[in-house]
Amino acid sequence: MDINKAHILYSFIMDNLEELEEDGSGGTSFDIPSFDLHARDYLEFAENQLSIGNTESLINCISNLKRAIDCQVDTFLATLNLYSNYKKKGLKFDKKLEFIESIGIFSSKALSKLNTIRNKMEHEYSIPEINELDLYFDLVSAFISNIESAITVLIWDEKNFVKNSENETEYIYFTINLDRKTSPYMIASWRNRKWDTIEEIKISYEDYKLFGFFLKCLYMLNIKNAFASNKYIKLQLTKSYNKLIER
Template sequence: MTSTDTSKIAKSHVLKDFLIENLPLMSYDSSFGSSPSFPRFDLFARDYLQFAEHELLQLKNDSSKIEHIHLINCVSHLKRAIDCQLDVCLHVLNIKVFKEKNLGFNAKLNFFKAAGLFNSFSLNRFNTIRNKMEHHYQIPKIEDIESYFDFVSAFVSVLESMINMLCNYSEIFLTNDDHANRKTRDTFAIQYSFDDIPQITYSITKKSLKEYVSNPPSFEFAKYPEEREEVEVTVTSEERDEFPYFLKVLLLLARKDTFASDKYILSQLENLK
């Protein structure tokens, strides 16, 4: 087994270059899931969304003469929904650095942005509404609250989908068969490990197929394959400049041939600082 020298080149750039060159030649092989640990909260983001919706309904039903109470309560519940969902996701990923270093909301949000969960346009719009609601001591307008509610609901759903993907695709295998001469079968694998210090590892394995039998003659398969692993690269959650991109790659490949085309995946892989 040999490993790639990434001391001078960022691991993310090596991974990006490999996938851009090889992804169009590779096909989905298999995947495995995990059962990550969830926090034992009394309330979760969906509960706070329900509370916020209740306040909106109270407002529309005109059940109180002090309407701004419902508006302000709604903002508070939506803020708790966001904070709760971020903390749930970080707990599931087993990433403790944000709590250990007392990193706040923006640091958490930027992590998930770097992992490809949100784009700059949606986050700018989201933060504009959030700042208007939370930091100017103004009574919000009902139309602003409804927009904010929609954004937070989408925010919660996006992070839920990430957790669901990791539950089903924490390890992914792609293969590249040399159909021209049937002498090689290369495998690319990427895996999320929910260790005390989480890590993501990708490996490239080359198999030389030396002997074949036909049974029946129309189906040819390898006998006694010789396997040699060429590359294995790991990043941990403590590598804050590298880890989000590896997570982004894993989540993109989990969508291959189902929710995303290779063209889309390649375009997203290019987005690396």
């Protein structure tokens, strides 16, 4: 993993965020997988089982909640054209969650709690307590909603910014772009007044942690001014960057 690429993008955003003015954005179509059942179907099944309340229904509730998480994660990956790629690579569920966490679309603390409960219910042959199952249901429901929001936000997979400057040699155009082709990648690029490329960074989907960080930068810039302040964006990117360099 080339941490220097993350450092360049992170430092640029931290140093220039307040001065960047949006200069257009672009979106591309993407495929939603044609599963017979989707995450909210499994969530509904789980809710029905939870309302019955006997031992058999509670066990079935757990199974459906697990399926809801798996399905929503794979749906999200499919919208990025990563589902088949990561399936071929044999990326395990825990690694998929690491990728989700690196984008920051769900609280890492809540994600950890969700996975802890999931593992406990999967590996311990015990009847779940109703309070713990209620919590698990709420976490899964929130997780599904957050992923849906992320899919919607990332429809805009190209963001262009301009920075006003009197310095003729300084960059003034910045672009960050997600390309969802057969082998997805992300590009961050800087250009001057003549549209000469000063620097360009390309990240392959294969480096999923670094790819996730770049995707988080795109996500955060998409919600800039609309749903998040500059202060919030800097805080979230700092948390993600620090986790990235600690690994």
